Amino acid sequence: MAPATDTTPSHRTGERPANTYVGRFAPSPTGPLHRGSLVAALISFLDARTHQGIWRVRIEDLDPPREQPGAAASILRTLDAHALYWDGDVLYQSTRRAAHAEAIATLQQMGWAYACGCTRREIAAAGNMGREGPIYPGTCRHGLPPGRRPRALRVRTHNDPIHFHDRCHGLVSQCLGQEIGDFIIRRADGLTAYQLAVVVDDAFQGITHVVRGSDLLDSTTRQIHLQHLLGLPTPVYLHHALVLGHSGDKLSKQTHAPAVNTATPLANLVQAMAFLGLPRPENWQDATPTSLLNHALAHWSPPGAPA
Structure with missing residues (x-):
């Protein structure tokens, strides 16, 4: 349920009957949508609609120090301006803190989570x-060393390979113990880590298919590890190509990628469609955002089987 001050546009497609496909777009409110995030939203939307699925929006507002005031409302207005209408209510992750804490407590009770007193500098020095980046060396795995105070919480990993099939990348495998080490599920500042929150909230929303950028491909085995530990279902994954800037880096809010201009939704959608290799219709300047999306749906061939 959105906060009382939410300015979410009111016209929505509404809930659909039970479906085998439930997807989502889950931006962080650290700034307005840029061209890369609009492409990500479009791919997620097209994949869901192509498979007659539900498409949800979740605002991942779990990191207040990085969030910009008004960014969440701006993101929703931008989606609305481009006719990327979602199903049901927007879920704000900040309303899910109790559920995240419960999942962390469960991991602690099972002996899978433990307190860590290491700093980033100490881990890097190992x-x-x-x-x-630096692999956690397991300093606190068997208890805090003398003189240490607890900072973060970590989850234990193992060296058995975790496999999954990505609809774009094919078979992906990773040994978390060797390649990542025990990773953080609650940060030193007390905030829930992304890996834990996304797993708990995907399950809560019934997400069956995750479509997101390839920069998150390496996060997936950590999320599958947590899903297994918590007895939660594993969605089908698709990690798509990223929109890059002139320097060859990923467009991002951190690199000050310019916001999408909501006054030019047709041009924005045509540009996003071109990135996906979709043809633009004749006389597109006279179209509406909805008709452009219908054109995109008619020509969209999602990579891989949705399963």
């Missing part, structure tokens, strides 16, 4: 580097 010198065990992986593809994504």
Whole structure:
């Protein structure tokens, strides 16, 4: 349920009957939507609608220090301006803190989560580097060393390979113990970590299919590990190509990618469609956002089987 001050546009498609496909778009309110995030929303929307599925929107507002005032409302207005209408109410992750805490308590009770007193600098100094940065060396795995105070909470990993089939990338496998190490589920500042929150909330919303950027591909095995520990279902995953800037880097709010101009929704959608290799219709300037989306749906061939 949105906060009382929410300015969410009121015209929605409404709930649909029970379906085998439930997808979602889950932006963080750290700034307005940029061209890359509009493409991500469009791919997620097209995949859901192509399979007659439900498409939900979740605002991942779990990191107040990084959030911008008004960003959540701006994101929703931008989706609305481009006729990317979602099903049901917007879920604000900040309303789910009790559920996240309950999942963390469950992991602690099962012996899978433990307190860690290490700093980032200490972990980096251990010198065990992986593809994504320093690998946690397990310093606090068997209890806090003398003189340490608890900071973050970590979840235990193992060296059995975790496999999943990605609809774009095919078979993906990772040994978390060797390549990542025990990872954080509650940060030193007390905030729930992304990996835990997304797993709990995907299950809560009944998400069956996750469509998101390939920058999150390496997060998936950690999420599957948590799903297994908590007895939660694993969705079908599709990690799509990213929109890159002139420097070859991913467009992001952190690199100050410009906001999508809501006054030019037709041009924005045509540009996003071109990135996906979809043809633009003749006389598109005279179209509506909805008719452009219908054109995109008619020409969209989702990668891989939805399962």
